[in-house]
Amino acid sequence: MNRLEDVFVNLGDWVRTLVAGWTASTSLADLAVTLLGIAGIIALILVDVMLLVWGERKVAGFLQERPGPNRVGPAGLLQTMADALKLLGKEDIVPTRTDKWVFRIAAPLVFVPAIMLYAVIPYGKGMVPVDLSVGLFYCFSISSLGTMSFLMAGWGSCNKYSLLGGMRTVAQMISYEIPLLLSVLGVVMIAGSLNLSEIVAAQNRVWFILLQPVAFVIFFMAATAELNRGPFDLPEGEQELVAGVYTEYSGMRWALFFLAEYTNMVSMSAIAVTLFFGGWQGPWFPSWVWFLLKVYFVVFIFMVVKWTFPRIRVDHLMNFSWKVLIPVSLANILLTGVGIEIFNWLGR
Numbered sequence: 084m085n086r087l088e089d090v091f092v093n094l095g096d097w098v099r100t101l102v103a104g105w106t107a108s109t110s111l112a113d114l115a116v117t118l119l120g121i122a123g124i125i126a127l128i129l130v131d132v133m134l135l136v137w138g139e140r141k142v143a144g145f146l147q148e149r150p151g152p153n154r155v156g157p158a159g160l161l162q163t164m165a166d167a168l169k170l171l172g173k174e175d176i177v178p179t180r181t182d183k184w185v186f187r188i189a190a191p192l193v194f195v196p197a198i199m200l201y202a203v204i205p206y207g208k209g210m211v212p213v214d215l216s217v218g219l220f221y222c223f224s225i226s227s228l229g230t231m232s233f234l235m236a237g238w239g240s241c242n243k244y245s246l247l248g249g250m251r252t253v254a255q256m257i258s259y260e261i262p263l264l265l266s267v268l269g270v271v272m273i274a275g276s277l278n279l280s281e282i283v284a285a286q287n288r289v290w291f292i293l294l295q296p297v298a299f300v301i302f303f304m305a306a307t308a309e310l311n312r313g314p315f316d317l318p319e320g321e322q323e324l325v326a327g328v329y330t331e332y333s334g335m336r337w338a339l340f341f342l343a344e345y346t347n348m349v350s351m352s353a354i355a356v357t358l359f360f361g362g363w364q365g366p367w368f369p370s371w372v373w374f375l376l377k378v379y380f381v382v383f384i385f386m387v388v389k390w391t392f393p394r395i396r397v398d399h400l401m402n403f404s405w406k407v408l409i410p411v412s413l414a415n416i417l418l419t420g421v422g423i424e425i426f427n428w429l430g431r
Contacts, residue, residue, distance in 0.1 A: 121212065124201045132345045133163040135382065142386045173334035178241065181331065185239030190336040193232035197346035199225045204353045205280050207363045207371035218279040219271065222354055223264055226309065229347070230256045233318060233328055236340075240331040248327025251397060252318035256309055258404040263305035265412035266298045269419040270358045283362030292359040297415045299359045301408055303384070306351045308400070310344060313389035317397050352381035 137152060137160060144151025152159025177186060203218040205211045215221050230253050237249015271277060273294060274285040285291075292299050308315040319327040329337055356362060356377040365373035395403075 121198070121202060124212065125198060128198065128201070128346055128349075131349060132342055133167070135345050135349070136163045136166075139386050139389075142383070143390045146387065146390045167338070170335050170338045175334045175336060176331075178331050180241045182239040182241065185235050186331070187336075189232050189236035189239055190332065190339040192235070193229055193343045194339055194346065196225045196228045196232075197343045197350065200347070200350040201353075203279060204350070204357065205283055205362055206374055207369065210363075210371060211280055214280055215278065217277045219267065219277045219282070219358075222279075223260070226347070226351075227256075227260055229343070232343075236332070237328045240328075242331050245328050245330045248318045248330070252311065252328055255311070255315065255317060255397075255400060258401055259305045259308035259315075259408075262301050262404060262408035262412045263309060265409065265416060266301040266305060267358055268416050269295045269298045272416075272419050272423060279357050279362075283357055283364060286361040287364060290359065290361040295359065295415070295419070297411065298419075299355070301412050301415070302355060302359070305404075305408060306355065307385065307388065308404070310348050310351060310385070312344070312348070312385060314392040314394050315400060316389075316394060317400060348382060348385055349378065352378045352385065355381050 140159070140162070141151045143149070152162035155162040155165050177183060200222055202213045203211070203215050203221055205214075233252040233256075234249045237245045237247070237252070240246070270282065270291050273291065274282045276282060276285070311318050317327075319329060329340055332340065353374075356374065360377045360381075362377075363370035363374040365376075368376075
């Protein structure tokens with residue numbers, strides 16, 4: 084283990100021992116360690132999102148031959164901070180006819196599942212805040228809760244554009260959750276576990292991207308739709324829905340939706356790395372360095388796809404899920420099962 088991983092493990096042991104000495108309760112000590120890990124994750128997320136927004140603007144500027152942020156700070160690095168200060172200073176407008184409580188709760192609620200996903204991801208060797216035996220099941224269970232926030236935002240806005248945007252979001256996310264779940268079943272079948280640490284350990288010889296390339300392509304497409312990113316960013320749809328589900332939101336409430344988008348993008352990239360790219364495993368560098376390099380490589384792919392392809396029609400989006408991705412993912416599960424049986428038969 085390298086030095087940072089030692090610090091991560093030793094800090095958790097120190098907090099556990101300290102709290103157990105004060106309260107004489109191991110359960111409270113474990114809870115304190117968990118809360119400390121979540122607090123650290125939230126702090127890292129807030130810094131990470133600011134850098135990602137700057138990075139995506141630079142990627143978009145490069146792909147579309149625009150300069151991107153280049154005035155506020157060196158190479159525009161402080162542009163995101165300036166935007167955050169601007170949003171904090173904007174008036175929080177709540178329209179008169181909205182369902183006040185639903186409208187207000189929707190924006191912060193969308194951020195909660197995004198944070199909860201980070202609790203079970205293995206960031207390095209021994210660097211897992213909560214090592215659940217059903218970690219993968221937990222990830223998809225929590226991520227599906229984000230649908231409710233968008234429906235609440237659309238319904239509570241009392242606006243036809245917002246309502247249509249919310250309904251399209253629900254239809255899109257529910258439809259693409261099915262191929263997203265089916266795509267990872269092949270990985271679970273090969274690894275024989277839902278524990279993310281064990282899935283990473285099962286890739287010590289070969290990454291699952293080589294054994295399940297079709298599953299990764301399906302996962303990536305479905306994840307793009309789940310994240311509401313281009314070319315599947317139909318809940319917003321400026322051409323026909325003004326700003327869709329976000330029409331009536333302003334200031335920091337509006338910013339929370341996009342903060343959750345970037346938070347979910349990193350968490351989905353981390354899950355993709357854990358399932359298909361060997362997680363934190365790699366030679367020479369510390370495990371957490373490998374993990375970050377792989378995660379930001381997947382994030383970069385998300386950014387390139389968004390700024391390369393145009394938004395598609397909503398009927399084409401739904402047809403693509405139900406008529407293409409789901410049948411292909413089912414076929415992939417069948418072929419994976421046949422391949423496992425042949426491999427076991429040859430090994431006897």
